Amino acid sequence: MDSPDTDLRTPAPSAPAAAPARVRPSRSGKPQGQWKVDGPTPLNSNEEVKAAGNGLDVRRRIEETYAREGFDSIDGDDLHGRFRWWGLYTQRKPGIDGGRTAQLEPHELEDRYFMLRVRSDGALLPPRALRVLGSIATDFARGTADITDRQNVQYHWIGIEDVPEIWRRLDTVGLETTTACGDTPRGFLGSPVAGIAADEIIDPTPVIAEIKRRFIGDPELANLPRKFKTAITGHPSLDVAHEINDVSLVGVVHPELGPGYDLWVGGALSTTPRLAERLGAFVTEEQAADVWHGVIRIFRDYGFRRLRNKARLKFLLADWGTERFREVLETEYLGYALADGPAPAPATGPGDHVGVHPQKDGRSYIGAAPTVGRIGGDLLTRLADLVEEVGAEGVRLTAFQKLVVLGVPAERVEDAVAGLEGLGLRTRPGALRRSSMACTGLEFCKLAIVDTKDTAERTIDELETRLADVEDQLEAPISMHVNGCPNSCARIQTADIGLKGQIITTDEGEQVPGFQVHLGGSLGRHDLEVPQLGRTLRQHKVAATELGEYVERVVRRYVAGRDSGETFAAWTHRAEDEELR
Known part of the structure; x- marks a missing residue:
């Protein structure tokens, strides 16, 4: 078994070759750490850590060393860096008030327990998956579980000793924590009513599945300048907050090519908010995975790495503009031109899907609101029981810290509503x-x-x-x-x-x-x-x-x-x- 120090010297994926001469440096004229412009030499400590060892490799060290030898055995660069590639952050130590957040060093704020993030990527969670998620909360997270606004399930109080068993349980139901955090392709936002809504434009489920199959866990995409967020929907309610993601595919109907996607890039919030912009490009279902791959590689190769607060894709888009971004995507990464396409129509309704709605097959889906996303282990287990009891298919999570029960038979809708209300999951909540x-x-x-x-x-x-x-x-x-x-x-x-x-x-x-x-x-x-x-x-x-x-x-x-x-x-x-x- 290799020691952690030996593994840390495992080279990260090599930087791509230099860009064609027509690609100019950033407007500032200073090196920004763009691999295809400035070369791959790390310009800060975070980039040095990523260059020293691929973050995906830390899973083996967690399973073979850290989980067996305990918290004190964890290498510092793994703990504060590469653990994020598998959805792990140390959580805040109890009892430290907010006034001291900016006064203390990170190691003074952190506890010996972890937050663990599980990505759902818009997938259906059948009763068996809900029970696994509930058991993890009950057995390892002191009952905690939250739905995030990225459709993740987030736990707290996770001990390093328990992480391999948690991964084993998630594997049994097709769930994962791979690149749920870190400078990676984070969890996808997918329409919670994909494939079942009566008014759907296009079902994004095959596109999300194809991108995940081909690219999540790919070592060549494990060293990005910063996080990379994806949203894909085919529903006219525009239910995935596409305007604030790094890349979004939004369902539209091309007058000649039929249903497909409108391509948006460069959205993000934080302390410098910027709404995404359309590239004016129409993407067919067959092209979607390659287009996503092209956009993320542009970010990897040309994203600004020198300053982390300037390293999101939105800053590259602001420097380049949409016309140049589309040109580079088509000529350098796809090898073909995308068709021009229409913009999405205004949203047809709220994207949280709260309430009872008809499916295309005659059944119903029911959106329910846990208060600010709180949903613990016991509730997840009882929700699984309810889904089975009413003959529904399962649950999807939303981009608004809500959940949707899918496939409820018409004769069991009121039973499902009553059951959800009994769990504290409001199907007719007040406006706030x-x-x-x-x-x-x-x-x-x-x-x-x-x-x-x-x-x-x-x-x-x-x-x-x-x-x-x-x-x-x-x-x-x-x-x-x-x-x-x-x-x-x-x-x-x-x-x-x-x-x-x-x-x-x-x-x-x-x-x-x-x-x-x-x-x-x-x-x-x-x-x-x-x-x-x-x-x-x-x-x-x-x-x-x-x-x-x-x-x-x-x-x-x-x-x-x-x-x-x-x-x-x-x-x-x-x-x-x-x-x-």
């Missing part, structure tokens, strides 16, 4: 409960500054009482996204009410957990013509304890001051600052 999301927050995340899940849940409960008299007057659900730090894992810039966690100073000079406010963001909305990022109220901060009062005040002002048919997002973009405080 339906559209609220929260990231992991201070409870487990080393980057967080404030609590999110408990704060959001408490605020939703409070608002259902505060706004009970006006809820039926709302034109559409009002989304509230709560984030524990500036990185926007909960997509704060795309929410009606986005809340970015920070420590704020009260009028009395006391420092308390609170939020900066963003208002009027929207993605994939059927009630707006174009997507838009939220408006930042830069000087306005809200204490966490006053969040319910603030949201009530703004919602009531909206109800009183809106024009006929005007959405909350549209109103906030025209309202005066004082109306939004």
Whole structure:
């Protein structure tokens, strides 16, 4: 058995050959670590670690060494780097308040336990898979399990000793943690109603399966400049947040070529949000996997690696523009031109799929809302029992921390609805409960500054009482996204009410957990013509304890001051600052 030190010297995939002369350096003129422009020499410590050893190789060390010898045996570069290639991050040590997040070194913040992320990639989870996911939570994660807004299942309190057994259980139901984190192709967002919705344009299931079969776990794609996020949908509700992914394939109908996909690239949020852009290219089902492969290789070969805060694909797209990006894709990576194609139509409805909806086969699918994605081991197991009891097929997860039960026979719909409600999974939730999301927050995340899940849940409960008299007057659900730090894992810039966690100073000079406010963001909305990022109220901060009062005040002002048919997002973009405080 090789020692960890020996494995660390295993070379990473070699960088590609230099680019053709027509490919110019970045506009800054400085080396940016672009492999095809500047060469493969690492320009920072993260790139050095990746160059020293392929992150995929760490699985063997986990199974053969670390799980047997314990946490203290883990090599530092593996622990803080390569473990992410298999969905593992150390979690936050309990008892460290948010005010100390920026004051302590990462090793002072981390616990000896892990967050583990399981990718679902839009796949159907039959009862057997739900039970496996539930057993992992119950046996190894102190009962914890969350649905993320990337359709992942996320656990906490995972010990390194238990990881091989967790992988073994996941393997039995076709699930994995491969490249669920790290500078890799992360988990895919796929339409939760793929293949079954009566109004579907095209079923993306074969495309997702083909990309996964060919490319997930490919060593040649295991060293990207940063994370790479994918979204693929064929549903007219635009249900995968395609505007904020690195690459998206969105179902459209070409007037001559029939159903296929419109290609979008370069979306992402974090501290420098940027919406994706269309390349104007139509992609057939047969071309889709190769086009995805071409886009990710452009990112690998030309992405900026010198500064990690400039290493996402959105910065390359901003430097190149869509015309040049498409030219390089077609001439250098595909070897053929893509047809021009139409843009997607505006979304036909909410993309969370909450409620009861008809399938093309006469059965129904039912979308349900756990509060801010919380769904523990016992609930997963009981959900599996319910799916079997009503004769349904299984469950898919959504990009909005919700779940959808598929294949419910017509005569069992009301039984399924009652069963879901009995589990605390609302099929007819109120406007705010339906559209609220929260990231992991201070409870487990080393980057967080404030609590999110408990704060959001408490605020939703409070608002259902505060706004009970006006809820039926709302034109559409009002989304509230709560984030524990500036990185926007909960997509704060795309929410009606986005809340970015920070420590704020009260009028009395006391420092308390609170939020900066963003208002009027929207993605994939059927009630707006174009997507838009939220408006930042830069000087306005809200204490966490006053969040319910603030949201009530703004919602009531909206109800009183809106024009006929005007959405909350549209109103906030025209309202005066004082109306939004």
